[in-house]
Amino acid sequence: MSLVERLIAWGERTELPDALTRAAIAGLVWRTDRALRNVSPGADAAFAAGMDRFPVAIHVDAANAQHYELPPEFFGESLGPNRKYSSCYFDSPEASLAEAEDRALALTMEHADLRDGQRILEL
Template identity: 40%
Template sequence: MTVVADTNQHYDLDPDIFGQFLDPLRKYSSALYESDSDTLELAQRNKLRFVAERLGLRGGEQLLDVGCGWGSLILYMAGELGCRTLGVSPAPRQHDYIAEQAAARGVADLVSTRVGHFEQLDLPARGFDAVTLLGSIVHMPDPDDVFRRARAVLRRGGTLYVSESCFRNRATRTAFDDRDGTGFVREDIFGFGELRPLSELIAAAENAGLSVISVDDLTEHYRRTIEDWIGNVDAAAERIDAHGPGLAAKLRHYLEIANAGWGYTTKHYALVCRNAR
């Protein structure tokens, strides 16, 4: 049985580090570039709007974000659409930041968070219109359990959005899963991380009783996102290294490994499912 720490070591780093290389919303997943001139900030807002569209949100829905990070999605959905949002993350530092941001944006009554692992939390059955997992399942050892639990908390007709980096197929996973670069990202950066082929995620969704309604290939968008992050790391290297000598180089190395595989060993997909019954 895979044992995962109470928190992921990467997300326990000082919040200021992430502020140095992410966009102002601190969204730590793929952006969506609609033109060659899009900045990282604009592309991340494009992506949040895209998620809302894929979920079919019109305003006022109940939304659960699993692995909420620094709160970009729940703060956006609350502020732009008046959704009542709940974010889940095992990293305590993220929750204080989200609470401060929610208060500053006047949406504290719509935004709440819970510390812990989604697989272990007691959440209301059929209590949500939408569930999101943006880059979260990679840090969870049992995708079948995740999809079952997601369906259990979705109302009938509710929608699940999952975006995840995946090995491009099972053979590639077998060939590259134990490479030095893969091990470095999994162990030295995150403490645990498991890339899977998209087929495994789709099978888990289907086995949970969900209906797959769309799959989008966002691989090229994530490549551009990471290029922008690397540029920001380089520009802020001294400030990042103030939190620990060599931290900027380690972070850059991780991002370079992530970017090296796109389209060759890895892909990035947005998978949308509906709880049709």
């Protein structure tokens, strides 16, 4: 495990001031951006070809067990009326959780160019 990986693991277990967390994230983004600028031509195609040899998801059973170990009441208390746990969009500080859920769903529909009468398969 590299020093950076150890620091990330430590930071995830520790309560840190937001300013420090944001500075660390900005540093990681800068470091990754710099590394990606030095990638040789064709490296992205080689990476994509290599990824074809891997399954879409690994450790699925462990992820599902962690996801479903919480009782339904938890989600009733912590999520909005749509039980949307993937994201919300708070477009103002005064927005309620229900409004943020509705706004996120509306943005998804807009970005996907969904219209009445379409048949949609949601996974």
